[in-house]
Amino acid sequence: MTDHQLPPAPELGEIDMFDASVPADLEAHLQPSDAIIQARNLTKQYGPLTALNDFTLDVPRGSIFGIIGPNGAGKSTAFSILATLLEPTVGSARVCGANPVTQAREVRKKMGYMPDVMGVYERLTVAEYLQFHAAAYKVPRNEWPELVDGLLQLVDLDVKATSLVDRLSRGMKQRLSLARAMVHDPELLILDEPASGLDPRARIEFRELLVALQDMGKTILISSHILAELQQMCTDIAVIEAGTLLAAGTPQSIIDQLGNGRRVKVSFADGTTEEFSITDLAGQAELLRRLVIEDDREVVEFAEISTDLEGLFLQITQGIVQ
Amino acid sequence: MSSIAARFQNLNPVLDRELRQRSRSAKSVVMMSFLLVLLTGVLYLVFIATEQNNRFQDPLDRLSTGVGATMFEWVLFAELFLLLLIIPGVSASAISGERDRQTLIPLQITLMGRNGIFFGKVAASSAFVLLLLVASAPLLAVPYLLGGISLFRILMGFFVTLATGVLYATLGVACSAFFRRTQTATLMTYVLVVFMTVGTLVIIVIMQILSTLNGDFDDPSVWPLYANPFVGLAAAAGEFGRGFNNVGPFSGIKEGLFGDNFGGQDRSGRPDFLISLGVQATFVAFWVILALRKLKLPKAEVD
Numbered sequence: 001m002t003d004h005q006l007p008p009a010p011e012l013g014e015i016d017m018f019d020a021s022v023p024a025d026l027e028a029h030l031q032p033s034d035a036i037i038q039a040r041n042l043t044k045q046y047g048p049l050t051a052l053n054d055f056t057l058d059v060p061r062g063s064i065f066g067i068i069g070p071n072g073a074g075k076s077t078a079f080s081i082l083a084t085l086l087e088p089t090v091g092s093a094r095v096c097g098a099n100p101v102t103q104a105r106e107v108r109k110k111m112g113y114m115p116d117v118m119g120v121y122e123r124l125t126v127a128e129y130l131q132f133h134a135a136a137y138k139v140p141r142n143e144w145p146e147l148v149d150g151l152l153q154l155v156d157l158d159v160k161a162t163s164l165v166d167r168l169s170r171g172m173k174q175r176l177s178l179a180r181a182m183v184h185d186p187e188l189l190i191l192d193e194p195a196s197g198l199d200p201r202a203r204i205e206f207r208e209l210l211v212a213l214q215d216m217g218k219t220i221l222i223s224s225h226i227l228a229e230l231q232q233m234c235t236d237i238a239v240i241e242a243g244t245l246l247a248a249g250t251p252q253s254i255i256d257q258l259g260n261g262r263r264v265k266v267s268f269a270d271g272t273t274e275e276f277s278i279t280d281l282a283g284q285a286e287l288l289r290r291l292v293i294e295d296d297r298e299v300v301e302f303a304e305i306s307t308d309l310e311g312l313f314l315q316i317t318q319g320i321v322q
Numbered sequence: 323m324s325s326i327a328a329r330f331q332n333l334n335p336v337l338d339r340e341l342r343q344r345s346r347s348a349k350s351v352v353m354m355s356f357l358l359v360l361l362t363g364v365l366y367l368v369f370i371a372t373e374q375n376n377r378f379q380d381p382l383d384r385l386s387t388g389v390g391a392t393m394f395e396w397v398l399f400a401e402l403f404l405l406l407l408i409i410p411g412v413s414a415s416a417i418s419g420e421r422d423r424q425t426l427i428p429l430q431i432t433l434m435g436r437n438g439i440f441f442g443k444v445a446a447s448s449a450f451v452l453l454l455l456v457a458s459a460p461l462l463a464v465p466y467l468l469g470g471i472s473l474f475r476i477l478m479g480f481f482v483t484l485a486t487g488v489l490y491a492t493l494g495v496a497c498s499a500f501f502r503r504t505q506t507a508t509l510m511t512y513v514l515v516v517f518m519t520v521g522t523l524v525i526i527v528i529m530q531i532l533s534t535l536n537g538d539f540d541d542p543s544v545w546p547l548y549a550n551p552f553v554g555l556a557a558a559a560g561e562f563g564r565g566f567n568n569v570g571p572f573s574g575i576k577e578g579l580f581g582d583n584f585g586g587q588d589r590s591g592r593p594d595f596l597i598s599l600g601v602q603a604t605f606v607a608f609w610v611i612l613a614l615r616k617l618k619l620p621k622a623e624v625d
């Protein structure tokens with residue numbers, strides 16, 4: 001039982017969302033509404049390769065928490081550890097109040113997991129597919145009809161109940177896979193790149209579905225390598241690169257932290273352009289004055305570069321890969 | 323009524339699903355037909371051959387000439403042979419197939435546990451073995467009608483074949499959990515089946531040669547043959563002091579290995595078939611332990 005004692009989360013820059021000074025276990029007991037996932041120093045080594053490096057993160061209950069990072073960043077590795085599939089080389093975690101390594105069964109009762117690849121069975125209907133997983137989660141048989149109807153309505157597949165699962169479109173399979181992850185009414189959903197390979201329309205529908213699930217009180221941990229997918233719906237975002245967590249917080253707090261002011265692009269009459277960092281409007285005026293008056297340069301255009309997360313993401317991650 | 327319903331409610335989900343899927347596939351019907359056609363062919367050939375052999379005898383005598391026993395033994399021999407051919411192909415994809423289809427992890431994170439998954443798969447493969455045996459049971463009844471063989475021997479043959487089939491189905495499922503790819507699992511199951519059948523024979527031959535070279539002409543040990551499924555079935559379905567003109571394989575094996583003319587002791591009271599099944603079950607259990615270890619989550623390395 002000594003593994004209950006998790007060290008507090010170290011601060012990630014200045015944007016730590018939660019008070020991590022309270023011991024993790026105490027926090028879990030006194031404030032059950034707080035972090036549903038506590039990851040501490042998770043490290044995964046594949047031979048010489050460090051797939052995940054000192055990954056520490058708290059996921060607040062009720063949030064839609066997005067993990068963003070390019071392919072190979074370690075998102076699936078982190079999720080596999082949290083979803084009781086993989087043992088970390090170093091570190092520990094607490095998911096829904098239990099240790100995913102030593103109390104996997106307790107975690108599984110409360111967590112739904114959608115892997116990055118989704119398999120479907122042959123010769124099985126959509127309803128049977130869900131019934132099978134309900135049975136595997138030991139949901140009593142008399143509850144199946146209502147459960148399956150409810151889930152199929154939720155993911156908008158009710159008209160497909162008697163279709164064979166291997167005949168569904170990709171978007172439908174993805175939604176079925178989400179319904180599958182929810183047959184035991186978990187409080188936490190861990191979704192590994194659920195929107196990859198979906199067309200824009202299916203992606204929007206999927207996003208709306210996740211927001212609806214959050215309204216139902218579920219916590220959602222979701223990953224993507226496409227920032228735009230997460231930016232709009234997530235309450236929290238963490239950026240991971242080459243196994244290392246670079247930043248975490250609300251989308252806005254990440255912009256504030258990493259943008260550290262704004263950037264402007266200045267074009268000159270000789271056809272060259274340069275970029276400058278500024279902190280505020282005074283800085284902007286100062287820059288302009290310096291360029292035009294002190295340096296005596298002919299400025300033809302002076303434009304702010306919009307710091308949306310996508311640009312920011314490129315900014316944060318540059319230099320670490322390649 | 324309600325207890326039956328309750329029992330079905332507790333049917334292993336994997337078994338339930340596999341039975342449902344199988345009922346929608348033509349594969350099992352094709353396999354069953356394949357088995358029945360071949361066994362009928364064997365039955366017919368043995369009948370023709372024994373008729374040729376006995377054609378100078380009085381027709382009334384033929385009933386006592388072991389035609390029925392010969393047919394029974396050859397059909398059962400062919401049945402075990404074909405089962406050992408079919409079973410790896412069916413069972414060795416049980417778990418690796420889920421892995422290939424990427425359905426294994428969603429199943430493993432449910433509350434079924436690795437035992438539930440593994441033995442659900444074993445039950446599904448065993449159900450198929452049972453189906454094949456029941457479907458071909460009438461072919462064992464024909465020799466009974468011809469006479470010269472007891473119902474007890476036929477039942478012994480049936481159940482020991484079933485037990486052997488279940489053991490090798492379990493072996494196939496174990497290989498499919500242990501080896502990552504279906505092809506490797508299937509190949510390895512066949513390799514292990516060949517080891518148990520042909521391999522044990524080779525070991526015996528080598529042991530005999532060695533003991534002869536050592537100048538030891540006494541009763542050479544035959545214990546490795548207990549691992550051989552055909553020997554186990556022979557112990558159950560063969561007869562000592564076989565009837566006149568019984569040229570079935572099992573009585574020959576049984577008398578040769580366990581008869582009182584060999585080693586000078588009467589072993590007819592000894593359940594050699596149980597010893598043989600026990601040896602085979604131990605071998606299979608070893609693989610089951612390895613397989614269950616592979617299914618343990620969380621694991622140190624993902625595959």
Ligand SMILES: Nc1ncnc2c1ncn2[C@@H]1O[C@H](COP(=O)(O)OP(=O)(O)O)[C@@H](O)[C@H]1O
Binds near residue numbers: 046049070624625
């Ligand atoms: N089973 C494995 N064996 C060896 N290396 C692996 C294995 N799984 C993942 N990796 C490596 O670990 C790193 C992180 O992978 P992954 O967690 O899948 O990243 P992501 O999900 O962010 O794309 C990658 O460099 C990947 O090649």
Ligand SMILES: [Mg+2]
Binds near residue numbers: 072075077116192193
């Ligand atoms: Mg991934």
